[in-house]
Amino acid sequence: MLPQIKTLDEYRQQYQASVDDPQQFWANIGAHFNWQRKWDKVLDWNFQDPSIKWYDGAQLNITENCLDRHLPARADQVAIIWEPNDPKEAARHITYGELHASVQRFANVLLNNGVKKGDRVCIYLPMIPEAAVAMLACARIGAVHSVVFAGFSAQSISDRVNDSGCRMIITADGFYRGEKKFELKGIVAAALQSTPTIEKCIVFNHRNLPVKMEAGRDLWWHEEWQKADAENKAATVEAEDPLFILYTSGSTGKPKGVLHTTAGYMVFAAYTFKNVFQYQEGEVFCCTADIGWVTGHSYIVYGPLLNGATTIMFEGVPTYPDHGRFWELIDKHKVNIFYTAPTAIRSLQAFGEDIFADKDLSSLRVLGSVGEPINEEAWHWYHDNVGKGKCPIVDTWWQTETGGVMISPLAGITPLKPAFATLPLPGVELLLVDEKGNEIKGNGVEGNLCIRHPWPGMARSVYGDHPRFKQTYFSTYPGLYFTGDGCRRDEDGYYRITGRVDDVINVSGHRIGTGELEDAISMHGEVIESAVVAYPHDVKGQAIYAYVICDKHIENKDVLYKDIRDHVTQVIGAFARPDKIQIVPGLPRTRSGKIMRRILRKIAEGDTGNLGDTSTLIDPSVVDTIKAEAIH
Ligand code: WT7
Secondary structure, eight states: OOOOOOSHHHHHHHHHHHHHOHHHHHHHHHTTSOOSBOOSEEEEEETTTTEEEEEETOEEOHHHHHTGGGHHHHTTSEEEEEEOSSTTSOOEEEEHHHHHHHHHHHHHHHHHTTOOTTOEEEEEOOSSHHHHHHHHHHHHHTOEEEEOOTTBOHHHHHHHHHHHTOSEEEEESOEEETTEEEOHHHHHHHHGGGOTTOOEEEEEOSSOOOOOOOTTTEEEHHHHHHHSOSOOOOOOEETTSEEEEEEEOOSSSSOEEEEEESHHHHHHHHHHHHHHTTOOTTOEEEEOSOTTSHHHIIIIIIHHHHTTOEEEEEOSOTTSSSTTHHHHHHHHHTOSEEEEOHHHHHHHHTTOSGGGTTOOOTTOOEEEEESSOOOHHHHHHIIIIISTTTSOEEEEBOOGGGSSOOBOOOTTTSOOOTTOOBSBOTTOOEEEEOTTOOBOOSSSEEEEEEEOSOOTTSOOEETTOHHHHHHHHTTTTTTSEEEEEEEEEOTTSOEEEEEESSSEEEETTEEEEHHHHHHHHHTSTTEEEEEEEEEEETTTEEEEEEEEEESSOOSOHHHHHHHHHHHHHHHTBGGGOOSEEEEOSOOOBBTTSOBOHHHHHHHHTTOOSOOOOOTTBSOTHHHHHHHHTOOO
């Protein structure tokens, strides 16, 4: 059994050991997994190239660790509980034995359809167990999954499919989220108009929605299932073979295909799950993220299954059929650990405490928060009303690129401080630096958050573009991994994330690059140029404010605004729609042509009293016009 830290002293001692001798520390953790061949060297690295290799020389299959290994003890234990969008529909309970059988069979479906080790497979599915089956089946044969969140547009799918040259895409007819219907197959059909590498599209019939199947390309999941053999021997995969690609936004350019490899990711996902949540044998774990994001990868699928846990997949939304849905779900499935995003907490907070009436939340032992800073008010509401003052909250800071949780309390062990992610996990060596890259030592300080030593779960590259990996994460401060976040270390040495210091916006925990959004808006026929900034929002954390320059006088602005929003939905997805749009005659530019976003941000925040020095602008008068017409 994977080691679990039990006391604060033990945490401190383990942390020290992980810094003093990282190789020995991670060798000890690695010893608790199934390897087809043991590693030659625990770690080989430099942050210059950068090149990071964990457990090099080892061979394994992550699905043997998620599934086969548990069978003697847990074949009949529930691995996945599926809670459907409509609470009147029956939940599904899938045991480890059943999941193992499904993954083997679907692995054979992949093989029968020409997918080979190393091939990329795109997964565009709703929150149904088949999504986990598809991911694990890829891993079973050594194919690389690239899950695309089912809220992304056709354009976003084809961009991602083409970037990594996916050979197959797996989707469903569609699904309902709340009252809303999403017809996935139609969106995929549009995407596949421009994806030359896709040979096969496998369609799971989830809701019996009418779909058009293209002969030769589109295949029904259930028909392929019938044709496939039941048994599949797990492929032999090298430690550093890719496991998955997950696209994420940065401040510039198109989304990056963050690449994770097999052994290090496995060890880190499993270790962090067990220690952060202090998972106990037999407990029910519920993470409300979507598997289209890294949280779903690491803490719905891999982390829980590697630990033999019972994990919930929830298809719906917190507000359907009413605002008590989360609490009903906890009551119904006797959830012990509940992990959600601050946005969800803030959106439910507004409905008062009545939504808890007649719900029994006594099964809860640990609460978690992820994806964005949690404000103190939301923290206390979560702690007092959901946890009834008895459940520790683990505020977990991490990123798509880190693979697993990096800074977090260990539930019930680390003394909490509201809105603080508290302390780094063993193996995570943090430092704060100033703009020039000088380390800011001591406590009671603030700076840019960097990491000085590799950890097993870290991304290894940007798919197909290693120079971009170096440029994005290892060039700002040579020799260090730069997170893009600002951070405070208080008098007790506790860490509090203050938010992105780059041009990345975090709307409801969704990461959106301003550059990407500006490109999408500027592609609209009537827009010449745009600049996007974030402003604080009570529920979403941050919201999007877009300044646009149009090529002619606009008669009906509301029509244009709606049009721009629809356009963004088409290019990226509905979650990236700007909240406020303002037509402006020009943008505040410096003589070197740089847009002064600082000023745009202040105006969006409604803080126009002191805009600072505007003397370097080419045309300072443009600021007055923007200010006068700002939307509040
Ligand atoms: C960015 C990463 C971690 C999985 C989900 C998001 C922000 C994440 C916290 C937290 C404050 C947080 C950071 C980070 N973030 N967790 N507990 N407190 N901020 O993954 O989409 O890769 O986004 O989310 O700004 O850099 P992601």
